[in-house]
Amino acid sequence: MKKLTPAQKLALEDAAHQACQHSYAPYSTFPVGAAVLTDSGRILAGCNVENASLGLTCCAERVALFNAVSQGERRIVAVAIYTPTAAPTAPCGACRQVLQEFGAELTVIAICEGRERLETSLASLLPAPFAHPGNEGKSHEP
Ligand code: THU
Numbered sequence: 001m002k003k004l005t006p007a008q009k010l011a012l013e014d015a016a017h018q019a020c021q022h023s024y025a026p027y028s029t030f031p032v033g034a035a036v037l038t039d040s041g042r043i044l045a046g047c048n049v050e051n052a053s054l055g056l057t058c059c060a061e062r063v064a065l066f067n068a069v070s071q072g073e074r075r076i077v078a079v080a081i082y083t084p085t086a087a088p089t090a091p092c093g094a095c096r097q098v099l100q101e102f103g104a105e106l107t108v109i110a111i112c113e114g115r116e117r118l119e120t121s122l123a124s125l126l127p128a129p130f131a132h133p134g135n136e137g138k139s140h141e142p
Pocket of ligand 1: 025028030031032047048049050057058059060061090092095
């Protein structure tokens with residue numbers, strides 16, 4: 001787990017908060033914003049995008065991660081999640097698995113409207129991820 005500077009944390013958390021403003025969540029009315037920090041120092045954000053066909057909804061964490069990967073950033077060191085709730089929201093199981101593809105050492109930060117925050121490692125949230133035989137550790141290759 002890479003140690004983030006206070007400035008990096010602040011910027012990442014702020015990006016997640018900002019992204020939440022663009023959430024499209026008319027069905028659940030549960031807006032989520034997320035932002036990932038890459039090892040090159042970039043911050044890419046995303047929000048949850050729901051759909052009338054509910055199962056097609058994509059979580060904010062995956063939108064942020066796919067934003068990063070589609071810009072050529074495959075080494076993710078941290079993710080911040082913001083929800084306008086009293087308690088922080090941990091990433092869902094599907095997002096944990098998807099995040100770990102590009103950030104096995106990831107730091108996970110979840111912030112909310114309240115003072116409580118979650119700061120932990122992805123490894124602790126997903127102790128036994130699925131890895132495709134033969135592709136372990138190759139996600140950063142071209
Ligand atoms: N959601 C996220 O964006 N991230 C999570 O980790 C959990 C759930 C979204 C999906 C859906 O739009 C809404 O929250 C309610 O489940």
